[in-house]
Amino acid sequence: MVRWGGLVTGPLHDDELTIDEPLVRSLLAASCPVYDGLPLRRLEASGSSNALFRLGDDLLVRLPRQPGGTSAIESEQRWLPYVATALSVAVPEILAVGEPGFGYPERWSVVRWLEGEVPAGPREGEAPRSPLAGDLAAVVTALRALAVPDVALADPDLRWYRGEPLVRMDESTRLAIAACRSIDGLDLDLDGCASVWDDAMRLPGVTEEVAPRWHHADLLAENLLVRDGRLAGVLDFGGLAVGDPTVDLAVAWDVLDPVARNVFRALVGVDEATWLRGRAWALALGVMTFPYYWSTMPARCAQRLAMARAVLADAAG
DSSP states (O other): OOOOOOOOOOOOSSTTTOOOHHHHHHHHHHOOGGGTTOOEEEEEEEEESHHHHHHHTTTTEEESSSSSTHHHHHHHHHHHHHTTTSSSSSSOOOOEEEEEEETSSSSEEEEEOOOOOOOOOOOSSSSOOOOHHHHHHHHHHHHHHOOHHHHHTOGGGOOGGOOOOGGGGGHHHHHHHHHHHEEEETOHHHHHHHHHHHHHTTTTTTTTOOEEEEOSSOOGGGGGEEEEEEEEEOOOOOTTOOOOOGGGGHHHHOOOOHHHHHHHHHHHHHHHHOOOOOOOOOOOOOTTTHHHHHHHHTHHHHHHHHHHHHHHHHHHH
16 A cells, blocks of 8 residues: 555644545536546545545545645646656656635646555665665656756746755755754754754855756655565656756665665766765755654654664764
8 A cells, every 4th residue: 555645643834725525525526527426535644735635546636735836736737747758667647637616725636546655764684775776866867867948947836945056055954953952852963963064065066056957856755656675656746846956866865775875876977076965955854854844744754864864874984
């Protein structure tokens, strides 16, 4: 059975939209009546951007949790078919995009269900995840190699902070580390995190703009599906972007053991400074999670804690 996202224990955002099964039923009846009679149930495991409802055996309904989420739904609808042509792994097939209604202000989507398991972090004693490393490297390199049309360069919905130079994460990352110091039960070497971040801010290229390339921008465990140790699918292209693709390297510290991480690095073929900037992205994405989601997404926080610890262990050599 697939696990989409992490277990959610309550509202995630101050501006969270009210979404329940009767609303989804009404929206389906109005925009997608062909699906209206299928069984519907909310998934306990969900993402932070979208509420998820299983529809029949083969479909999933995704509804933005916050005002403004329409832009991600529309961007995914426009660009995922183009990006999918370059990928050899399954991605969501968008079957319909529904309209706002019944007090719900955003567009939403129906996608085909993909089978697989969200990968847990590496476990001591298991075999190196080298096959998975190869599959992930193929996704990253395929996205980077895909041509970026002029119309994509001009699309504001394809620009995101995760495609900007790393230095622009400096203030927010330091604030996140400071905020983490007041979280009860967070067992993480925050002084070590600050030291690794200080070193990252001295790396070559942290202030430089690069030629914009495609990147998933949220290529982390909860957006991956695996079967038998191999990558079976990549989910949620709502953050798909063009810019600096270095952020996609963070997956190496999220789901790969040190041996597999070296395989991944060799296959993506980046230089030392770029690799270490990718590691810094992994740290930033980890520490920014805890102050915001510590009490509402424990599964996500556990995964990101393991990722942050992997960064510290890697930095310690």
